[in-house]
Structure formats: structure tokens, C-alpha cells
């Protein structure tokens with residue numbers, strides 16, 4: 001009779017159950033084959049298993065050994081299939097009890113010395129074990145991460161196969177690992193360190209309060225990066241369900257260290273040379289991209305026009321839907337990617353163009369060409385677009401401002417609670433709900449009409465103004481959207497001189 005155990009295959013940030021079946025059959029020639037659409041790493045697993053067995057002093061049977069990874073038509077990637085394959089063979093050879101192997105879900109890579117080494121994805125694998133009602137066997141180093149899956153899940157975290165066999169024999173029992181640390185947002189940079197820039201800081205607060213995307217245009221050294229880094233500190237910490245959601249993605253990417261999770265929202269700032277695979281995921285080894293690693297946090301794109309146009313284009317889907325679909329050889333995988341986009345750029349390639357008192361040798365053309373690199377559809381997704389003036393020495397000589405991250409974060413939290421009651425963050429308010437929840441009063445409507453007539457607002461930008469105005473009113477603790485709120489929203493909507501040209 002065959003033996004089996006279970007493991008998982010990763011599809012996007014999800015772990016799907018895989019049945020590992022082993023059969024030892026007669027035959028003159030010794031054969032060891034693994035079937036079930038594994039990639040090259042899975043095929044090489046045979047060599048690692050063979051080496052580990054010889055380290056244990058066990059010889060592989062000299063008959064036909066077939067390992068089937070079911071369902072056989074779904075692609076499987078990664079070195080974590082080593083351990084479940086080894087366990088199923090050990091059960092087939094009678095070294096560990098078959099029922100034990102069958103009760104467990106295992107993952108981990110084997111060393112040639114029969115050590116069990118960590119692989120990414122411990123948390124989703126543990127969640128899969130938990131929902132399949134099976135106990136988990138994982139590498140020792142992955143134990144603290146797997147333990148986050150919940151107290152009901154039985155976990156064995158051996159460092160070597162010997163330890164696992166001894167545990168099954170009852171000669172040396174393994175203790176259940178404890179979850180790693182939960183880090184709270186402690187030593188994060190404070191908004192108080194930013195001097196001057198009052199209107200830019202206000203825009204940052206509005207962005208945090210309504211979840212709006214933000215573009216900052218200003219000369220080098222004006223504090224754009226500094227402010228972007230301080231946005232996560234203004235956002236409320238991750239709630240329990242969000243923490244799990246975000247950690248699953250980071251786990252699949254192998255970014256969780258010693259099993260410690262953090263409630264601080266992710267902040268990702270990929271370099272402008274990032275490839276499409278690095279940004280949205282996929283590629284030969286399917287890993288979540290920066291956009292997914294920024295899920296429920298902030299994606300900061302510094303020097304926005306320097307990114308490859310295709311890479312920026314690939315962000316349109318997640319900006320619209322909050323998730324990314326990547327086409328693989330024989331499947332599509334989905335990654336969650338609901339991030340808040342913060343972008344920064346200089347007004348022109350050489351830096352200072354377009355600013356008062358700073359001359360650019362190439363004149364207005366330089367700024368126009370540079371700014372036109374950002375497509376209209378991209379700009380359409382950015383509710384707040386502001387100009388950041390240069391910092392003056394007088395600004396830097398100012399004493400530290402009275403208010404910093406703590407005060408601003410408290411206002412953001414209050415503004416968000418009003419939105420929670422409506423069921424949407426303002427940035428995600430569906431257009432058909434806008435009329436209902438963000439209808440301006442008479443003065444506000446007059447101002448909006450005037451602006452629409454004079455600046456030629458498109459339907460999209462009209463709605464963007466309403467969304468931002470709703471957030472400004474929420475920060476004000478004010479139910480109706482008034483003229484002042486519309487005025488502030490209008491002031492935050494155009495920073496690029498040629499935004500209209502760029503759209504044409």
C-alpha cells in the first residue's frame with residue numbers, strides 16, 4: 001500500500017493543499033521519480049532526499065519509487081517539497097508510522113546532512129494546515145512564524161530528520177514553538193523633524209486621513225522623501241486581520257525574520273530602475289512584487305518620471321482594483337495589492353526648473369518634456385498633487401514644530417472613524433456614492449462650478465475634488481462639505497504645469 005503526507009503549493013500569496021503520495025513497486029531497475037508538474041527545484045529534490053537518507057544511514061530502496069504530487073495538473077515550485085517527500089518515503093519504508101505521516105502537513109528544504117532548512121511561506125502553509133485540520137511539521141527556524149497561525153494548530157519544528165524520527169518514536173519529544181515577537185511601531189521617524197513645509201505636511205495628513213494617493217513636485221532637498229517616509233506613522237496600525245493578511249504576503253516573499261510580525265504599515269520604496277517583475281511580481285520564480293509588499297501600506301515612487309513607462313503602466317490595475325494578476329506559464333496567479341501611492345519628482349530633469357528664482361538652462365521645455373513622461377491615466381489615479389517649495393535656511397533655523405506625528409495621527413484616526421461608518425475610505429468611495437456623502441453646500445457647489453468652468457475640470461477630476469473635500473471635512477469633524485473644504489481640495493489638485501498637455 002502507498003503512503004502519503006501533505007504539503008502546500010503557493011499560488012500568489014495563497015497556499016493550496018498538495019497530497020504527496022509515495023508508492024514502492026517491484027521492478028528490476030531502481031527508479032526514483034517525482035511526478036505532478038514540479039519545476040526544476042522539485043525535480044532536484046530527489047538528489048537532496050537521497051543525500052539526506054544516506055546521511056541517516058538509510059539506503060534508498062532498490063525498486064521503483066514513485067512520488068506523485070496531487071493534484072497533478074497544478075504547477076508546483078520550490079524546495080519545500082523535500083521534507084514531505086522524505087516523510088512519505090520514510091512512512092513507506094516503515095521508519096515512521098504511516099498514520100503519523102498522513103496526519104501531518106509538512107514543508108521544508110533538506111540539507112545533504114539531513115538538516116531541515118527554512119523556506120519562505122511558513123505562515124500561509126501553517127494557515128493551510130490549520131484549515132485542513134492537520135498538524136504541521138516545519139523547519140525549526142520557521143516555528144516562531146508558523147505559530148502565529150493560532151493556538152489550536154499542533155506544530156512540530158525539528159532541526160533535523162533525526163529529531164523528527166525520534167519524536168515519532170517517542171524517544172525525544174519536540175516542544176511546540178512559540179510565536180515570534182509582535183513589534184509595535186516604536187522608533188519611527190517623526191513628522192516633527194520636518195521644518196516649514198506646512199502646506200505639504202497638511203497634504204500628507206489629508207492623504208493619510210482619506211487614503212488618497214499623493215504626488216509631490218519640488219526641487220531636490222526640499223524634504224519630499226523625508227515626508228513620504230513619515231506617512232506610515234500617520235496611518236493607524238494594522239488591525240489583527242490586516243496584520244495576518246499583510247504578513248502572509250511578506251512570508252511568501254521570505255521577508256519575515258525570526259517570526260516577528262509588525263503592526264506598522266509597510267513602506268516600500270523600489271528604485272526607479274525596478275523591473276516589471278520586481279514591481280508587480282511574477283517572473284520565473286513567482287514572488288510578490290513591491291506593489292504587493294506594500295499591501296495595506298505605502299508604495300513610495302521617488303523620481304516618478306524615471307521609472308520605465310511599462311512599469312508605471314503595470315500599476316494601473318492594482319491602483320484600480322487593489323490586486324494584481326500575473327500570467328504564468330500554465331496559470332494566472334493573484335496577489336493582493338491595495339497600497340497607497342506616494343510619488344515624488346523634481347519639476348524638471350535638472351532639478352530646479354519651474355521654481356521661482358531657480359533657473360534651468362534648458363528653459364520651460366525641460367520641465368514640459370520631463371513632466372509629460374507621466375501618463376494621464378496615472379495622474380488620474382492621484383487625488384492629491386502638490387508643489388513642494390524649496391526649504392529656506394530660515395525654515396531650517398526654525399525651532400522644531402509643536403506638533404508632530406502623534407498629534408497628526410490622532411486627527412487622522414478621528415477622520416477615519418467617520419469614514420468607517422460609511423463603509424469606505426474616501427479615496428475608495430464609489431462615484432455613485434459621492435453625490436450622497438460628499439454633496440457640497442451651496443457655497444461649495446458655486447466654487448466647484450466656477451473652478452470647473454475656469455479650469456476645465458474633467459469628470460474624473462471633478463470627482464477627485466469631491467473625494468478630497470470629503471476628507472478635509474472629515475478632518476474638520478464636519479458633516480456637510482463646505483466651501484472652505486472645496487477650496488482646500490482645489491488647491492491640492494494640480495502641480496504639473498502641463499497636466500492638461502500630458503493627458504492630450
Ligand SMILES: Nc1ncnc2c1ncn2[C@@H]1O[C@H](COP(=O)(O)OP(=O)(O)O)[C@@H](O)[C@H]1O
Pocket residue numbers: 193194195196197218219220221222223224225226227344391395396
Ligand atoms: N523641511 C525640512 N526640514 C528639515 N530638514 C530637511 C527638510 N527638507 C530637507 N531636509 C534635509 O535635507 C535632506 C534631504 O531631504 P530629502 O527628503 O531627501 O529631499 P528630497 O527628497 O526632496 O530631495 C534630508 O535628509 C534632511 O536632512
Ligand SMILES: [Mg+2]
Pocket residue numbers: 221224225226302344
Ligand atoms: Mg528624495
